[in-house]
Amino acid sequence: MEVLKIATAGSVDDGKSTLIGRLLYDTKSLTSDKLEAIEKKSQQLGYDYLDFSLATDGLVAEREQGITIDVAHIYFSTMTKSYIIADTPGHVEYTRNMVTGASTSQAAIVLIDARKGVIEQTNRHFFINNLLRIKNVIVAINKMDLVNFDEGIYNEIKADFEKLMSKREYQDQKITFIPVSALKGDNVVHSSENTPWYDGQTLLEHLESLDTQDIYNTGTPRFPVQYVIRPKTADFHDFRGYAGKVYGGELSVGDSVVILPSQQASKIKNIHFYDQEVQTASRRSSVVISLEDDVNISRGDMIVKANDLPKIEKQFTATISWMDTQNLTAGTKYVVQHGVNKVLAKVDIIHHKINPDYSGIQEGVDALGMNDIATVSFKLNKPIFYDPFKEHRTNGSFILIDTKSNSTVGAGFIQ
Amino acid sequence: MKDTSQINPLENEAIYIMREVAAQFEKPVLLFSGGKDSITLVRLAQKAFYPAKIPFPLMHIDTGHNFPETIAFRDRLVAELDLELIVRNVQDSINEGKVKEESGKYASRNVLQTTTLLDAIEEFKFDACIGGARRDEEKARAKERIFSVRDDFGQWDERNQRPELFDMLNGEIEMGQNVRVFPISNWTELDVWSYIEKEKIEIPSIYFAHTRATFLRDGLIWSADDDVVYREDDEQVEERMVRFRTVGDMSCTAAVLSEASDISTVVQEIRTSTISERGARIDDKRSEAAMEKRKQQGYF
Ligand SMILES: Nc1nc2c(ncn2[C@@H]2O[C@H](COP(=O)(O)OP(=O)(O)O)[C@@H](O)[C@H]2O)c(=O)[nH]1
Numbered sequence: 080m081e082v083l084k085i086a087t088a089g090s091v092d093d094g095k096s097t098l099i100g101r102l103l104y105d106t107k108s109l110t111s112d113k114l115e116a117i118e119k120k121s122q123q124l125g126y127d128y129l130d131f132s133l134a135t136d137g138l139v140a141e142r143e144q145g146i147t148i149d150v151a152h153i154y155f156s157t158m159t160k161s162y163i164i165a166d167t168p169g170h171v172e173y174t175r176n177m178v179t180g181a182s183t184s185q186a187a188i189v190l191i192d193a194r195k196g197v198i199e200q201t202n203r204h205f206f207i208n209n210l211l212r213i214k215n216v217i218v219a220i221n222k223m224d225l226v227n228f229d230e231g232i233y234n235e236i237k238a239d240f241e242k243l244m245s246k247r248e249y250q251d252q253k254i255t256f257i258p259v260s261a262l263k264g265d266n267v268v269h270s271s272e273n274t275p276w277y278d279g280q281t282l283l284e285h286l287e288s289l290d291t292q293d294i295y296n297t298g299t300p301r302f303p304v305q306y307v308i309r310p311k312t313a314d315f316h317d318f319r320g321y322a323g324k325v326y327g328g329e330l331s332v333g334d335s336v337v338i339l340p341s342q343q344a345s346k347i348k349n350i351h352f353y354d355q356e357v358q359t360a361s362r363r364s365s366v367v368i369s370l371e372d373d374v375n376i377s378r379g380d381m382i383v384k385a386n387d388l389p390k391i392e393k394q395f396t397a398t399i400s401w402m403d404t405q406n407l408t409a410g411t412k413y414v415v416q417h418g419v420n421k422v423l424a425k426v427d428i429i430h431h432k433i434n435p436d437y438s439g440i441q442e443g444v445d446a447l448g449m450n451d452i453a454t455v456s457f458k459l460n461k462p463i464f465y466d467p468f469k470e471h472r473t474n475g476s477f478i479l480i481d482t483k484s485n486s487t488v489g490a491g492f493i494q
Numbered sequence: 495m496k497d498t499s500q501i502n503p504l505e506n507e508a509i510y511i512m513r514e515v516a517a518q519f520e521k522p523v524l525l526f527s528g529g530k531d532s533i534t535l536v537r538l539a540q541k542a543f544y545p546a547k548i549p550f551p552l553m554h555i556d557t558g559h560n561f562p563e564t565i566a567f568r569d570r571l572v573a574e575l576d577l578e579l580i581v582r583n584v585q586d587s588i589n590e591g592k593v594k595e596e597s598g599k600y601a602s603r604n605v606l607q608t609t610t611l612l613d614a615i616e617e618f619k620f621d622a623c624i625g626g627a628r629r630d631e632e633k634a635r636a637k638e639r640i641f642s643v644r645d646d647f648g649q650w651d652e653r654n655q656r657p658e659l660f661d662m663l664n665g666e667i668e669m670g671q672n673v674r675v676f677p678i679s680n681w682t683e684l685d686v687w688s689y690i691e692k693e694k695i696e697i698p699s700i701y702f703a704h705t706r707a708t709f710l711r712d713g714l715i716w717s718a719d720d721d722v723v724y725r726e727d728d729e730q731v732e733e734r735m736v737r738f739r740t741v742g743d744m745s746c747t748a749a750v751l752s753e754a755s756d757i758s759t760v761v762q763e764i765r766t767s768t769i770s771e772r773g774a775r776i777d778d779k780r781s782e783a784a785m786e787k788r789k790q791q792g793y794f
């Protein structure tokens with residue numbers, strides 16, 4: 080079964096919850112007790128329709144406030160794919176949550192209220208999805224029922240959005256526009272008679288058509304060692320295997336490899352998945368690799384192909400998304416977690432803040448606050464083995480951990 | 495198998511998480527209930543460390559209200575895989591006066607487990623507890639992290655959760671804190687069942703259709719086989735063909751009518767079924783916010 084993770088973005092009341100609820104309902108993913116709860120609640124609230132947004136609304140605190148405050152995960156499946164929606168809130172302050180939700184997604188849905196068109200928030204939603212290099216973005220122009228399914232309005236919004244697209248950094252991102260009514264169900268799962276002028280796919284058809292081999296950004300193979308397996312049992316007395324996940328490309332038995340940081344060379348002797356031996360470890364699979372030579376390898380080391388080394392540096396510059404209530408300042412130390420590798424890092428220079436709405440940059444800043452996005456240089460106490468984020472989505476990203484609170488306080492994309 | 499491209503992405507993710515636990519923590523434990531989710535976790539842990547043994551023990555918080563089939567199954571599994579099993583009993587917490595047994599129609603030991611669990615974590619100084627919770631089970635779980643930090647009192651602060659980005663898991667904690675880890679967070683009930691089928695994993699017999707003495711209450715079917723479930727005199731016992739979709743505490747786990755007597759018919763039934771799994775568990779129906787409250791108090 081293929082799995083597709085989707086991030087959603089939209090401003091409050093654009094209809095995000097309704098759209099997700101509609102997807103669940105029309106794919107018959109709502110169970111009868113959940114549907115009953117929604118019917119009951121809708122009735123209590125005096126609605127003459129089913130409020131599908133009730134299918135996704137989470138915690139008590141939120142019910143009181145009436146807005147989503149964190150990333151919630153919603154699951155549904157069709158015959159061909161399992162879908163995981165990371166529902167991220169649309170409120171201005173929550174850049175942090177949007178970055179989080181988008182970091183694990185291969186597709187994103189950006190919602191626009193057809194009555195409002197492209198607003199400042201839309202810029203932000205698009206900016207973040209582009210920053211995170213999400214391969215497929217679907218722009219769902221919602222509430223078409225409130226504008227009489229007017230083709231002209233749809234085209235105007237599309238043209239406005241296309242102006243934004245010219246400013247994006249990741250130009251290869253695929254953008255698809257779909258006119259929908261989440262409330263009434265037009266073009267969500269079933270194609271609508273109200274939009275005869277639209278001959279594209281419905282939202283679900285489009286999601287179904289995405290090729291999961293293609294949705295992951297590819298690069299060169301990187302194998303960060305997570306754990307060393309040494310059974311020391313009678314049957315496997317001399318077995319020494321390196322457990323980890325393959326990122327970016329694939330590795331095969333016989334490949335010449337180099338181990339970082341020691342730079343020792345060896346060859347892949349076997350690849351195991353549980354009790355089976357395989358010839359090739361495909362992208363994103365969790366395997367165990369044994370090498371021809373007896374080399375000293377521990378967690379945090381990286382196995383790479385001999386002809387394709389990453390950068391090995393004690394400093395780097397990155398775009399970071401700051402997520403903590405305490406400011407980031409120059410000179411402060413944090414732990415950089417790059418994959419499974421942790422190093423101590425010092426903030427060297429804050430170059431500038433980037434306005435996440437394509438309105439430019441701010442120079443001369445000496446601190447970053449929650450939800451800021453900025454270009455920052457770091458110095459490390461030992462080297463890491465990275466690729467620029469634009470070449471390798473996994474090996475080019477990291478998180479920042481506060482040395483006192485242990486909390487995750489930021490995410491970064493290495494330039 | 496020539497390459498690993500056909501491996502379920504959810505399985506790859508869970509194996510990755512298991513290995514992160516073993517690498518990042520000093521004293522992890524796998525919370526084992528005897529249910530299908532925790533049995534699936536055991537298989538995933540086996541796969542993560544093969545050919546080495548699973549490098550952490552299992553722990554069962556025994557409510558004393560388990561289906562006998564579950565306990566027999568547990569002991570067999572542990573013996574076969576040569577695992578270490580720790581059992582801590584809710585009955586002991588009751589005897590020691592730490593918790594008070596509920597009484598009446600909806601009496602259950604489900605809530606009481608929390609105290610026994612927290613005491614055991616303290617006793618063994620566990621810093622990571624692997625659990626089988628899934629985000630699709632319940633609304634409040636939808637926001638649960640894969641590494642979920644609990645404070646000294648086992649409490650979950652849902653407002654102050656660490657963001658989780660990419661697949662990087664931050665297991666840094668202070669003394670006294672511990673992390674609940676949920677490797678199958680992203681699995682649905684159907685994913686678990688399909689996996690059990692594909693992997694030919696053995697599960698306790700009560701998951702399959704069997705005839706059982708039962709009675710009806712609130713539209714749900716309850717076991718009348720043992721004395722665990724409180725039954726009023728006018729609640730009539732009748733033999734029914736049933737199976738259980740979860741195997742928690744007997745006193746709050748209802749059965750469903752079913753003819754599905756093997757794994758493939760169960761998977762078929764789940765695929766077409768329309769009652770969500772927790773719909774058959776009375777403890778969540780008590781109030782809409784029930785799960786959330788229990789989680790804040792340190793429940794799995
Ligand atoms: N007429 C109409 N109303 C909609 C549509 N989608 C959402 N709404 C309404 O817009 C309001 C906000 O929707 P909701 O899904 O809660 O927005 P969210 O804040 O983005 O999650 C609710 O009253 C919905 O019923 C739509 O396509 N058409």
